[in-house]
Amino acid sequence: MTNHMKFLDEVLDDLREKKIFRELTVIESCQGPRVKIRGKEVINLSSNNYLGLNTHPKLKEAALKAIEKYGVGSGAVRTIAGTLDIHKKVEERIAEFKKTESAILFQSGEIANQGTIPAIMGRDDVIFSDELNHASIIDGCRLSRAEIKVYTHCDMDSLEKLLKEYKGTGKKLIISDGVFSMDGDICPLPSIAELGEKYGAITMVDDAHASGVLGRNGRGTVDHFDLHGRIDIQMGTLSKAVGCMGGYIAGSKALRDYLIHFSRPFLFSTSHPPSVPASILAAIDVLENEPEIIDRLWANAEFFKKGLKDLGFDTGISQTPITPVIVGEASLAMKMSDMLLEDGVFGQGIGFPTVPRGKARIRTIVTAAHTNEDFSIALEKFEKVGKELDIIQK
Numbered sequence: 109m110t111n112h113m114k115f116l117d118e119v120l121d122d123l124r125e126k127k128i129f130r131e132l133t134v135i136e137s138c139q140g141p142r143v144k145i146r147g148k149e150v151i152n153l154s155s156n157n158y159l160g161l162n163t164h165p166k167l168k169e170a171a172l173k174a175i176e177k178y179g180v181g182s183g184a185v186r187t188i189a190g191t192l193d194i195h196k197k198v199e200e201r202i203a204e205f206k207k208t209e210s211a212i213l214f215q216s217g218e219i220a221n222q223g224t225i226p227a228i229m230g231r232d233d234v235i236f237s238d239e240l241n242h243a244s245i246i247d248g249c250r251l252s253r254a255e256i257k258v259y260t261h262c263d264m265d266s267l268e269k270l271l272k273e274y275k276g277t278g279k280k281l282i283i284s285d286g287v288f289s290m291d292g293d294i295c296p297l298p299s300i301a302e303l304g305e306k307y308g309a310i311t312m313v314d315d316a317h318a319s320g321v322l323g324r325n326g327r328g329t330v331d332h333f334d335l336h337g338r339i340d341i342q343m344g345t346l347s348k349a350v351g352c353m354g355g356y357i358a359g360s361k362a363l364r365d366y367l368i369h370f371s372r373p374f375l376f377s378t379s380h381p382p383s384v385p386a387s388i389l390a391a392i393d394v395l396e397n398e399p400e401i402i403d404r405l406w407a408n409a410e411f412f413k414k415g416l417k418d419l420g421f422d423t424g425i426s427q428t429p430i431t432p433v434i435v436g437e438a439s440l441a442m443k444m445s446d447m448l449l450e451d452g453v454f455g456q457g458i459g460f461p462t463v464p465r466g467k468a469r470i471r472t473i474v475t476a477a478h479t480n481e482d483f484s485i486a487l488e489k490f491e492k493v494g495k496e497l498d499i500i501q502k
């Protein structure tokens with residue numbers, strides 16, 4: 109290493125000293141309710157694979173068929189020669205599913221945010237952003253160079269105060285996670301729609317954790333609150349509950365046409381391999397035809413959440429299958445995570461900057477694919493480790 113790269117070791121040594129340095133956890137099996145880590149089978153409470161769709165036979169079959177027909181790569185960016193009929197078809201299908209005029213596909217949810225916010229907002233504009241919004245929203249806002257006004261988490265008085273105070277003439281955008289990824293609470297979207305209407309602001313919701321989870325057949329927060337036609341931009345991911353990969357923006361036809369011309373990742377990065385839109389199409393079929401999988405997810409989530417609460421853990425304000433076990437210091441969360449893994453339960457420890465300081469946690473997500481046996485083992489281990497670390501009473 110050259111001398112001018114020495115800062116890497118200095119920073120990393122500091123993380124090691126604070127006991128928050130992490131190695132990546134390598135999964136040696138498919139991403140399922142149980143996974144193999146370092147040769148051992150463990151219960152997996154750390155994926156976003158809410159519905160277990162990543163291994164659904166219909167999705168796998170669709171991907172394989174697409175590989176046979178199209179091969180494994182798309183060969184170009186969308187505006188040059190990388191739009192295959194299957195990319196167009198999946199966008200039409202997403203729009204129909206979301207009940208919007210149009211939809212546009214991105215390589216990931218992160219890229220959908222980074223590609224959309226700076227395309228529609230610029231230097232003279234203002235963005236009103238929830239303080240706990242996802243990093244990809246924050247990055248998208250920063251890339252836009254618009255003024256950013258952060259409102260208190262889900263606090264509509266705080267949002268309205270900022271809207272009222274703003275005297276500029278630029279475009280206004282209110283943006284929020286639909287379901288907050290670290291706490292599992294749902295944003296007050298009906299009030300956001302009202303404030304957008306009252307103050308002439310564009311409204312955008314990030315449904316990464318609501319896609320496939322909330323609303324009829326997993327249509328997301330707009331459907332959950334019956335706000336069709338009242339939120340301008342719906343972003344979602346196809347990488348979590350939908351089991352595949354990708355992000356989308358659903359809204360008006362003009363929005364899609366505009367993004368095709370101005371969204372930089374759309375213009376400058378190659379489109380998905382054809383197997384990806386093929387498996388997304390199959391996933392939407394499953395959401396429409398097998399909604400009992402979503403019911404099972406919610407029943408499992410309620411059961412596990414109640415189990416953790418009954419043991420005395422602080423599970424915060426979650427209203428969805430994302431259930432944090434909040435312990436305080438990051439080093440304690442990492443220790444708890446390591447001890448759980450030792451006992452056969454994989455729950456990732458999460459600390460600052462992903463969550464605020466002092467709010468470090470094990471963030472759990474159960475899936476529709478977990479069994480009662482998985483839950484009774486997991487709860488038993490949480491109890492044991494929680495008592496050993498004095499997080500819950502003995």
Ligand SMILES: *Cc1c(COP(=O)(O)O)cnc(C)c1O
Pocket residue numbers: 216217218219221242244245285289314316317345346347348353354355
């Ligand atoms: C995961 C996530 C994203 C990014 O989605 P990917 O498809 O994984 O890139 C964006 N926003 C929120 C709120 C998320 O939780």
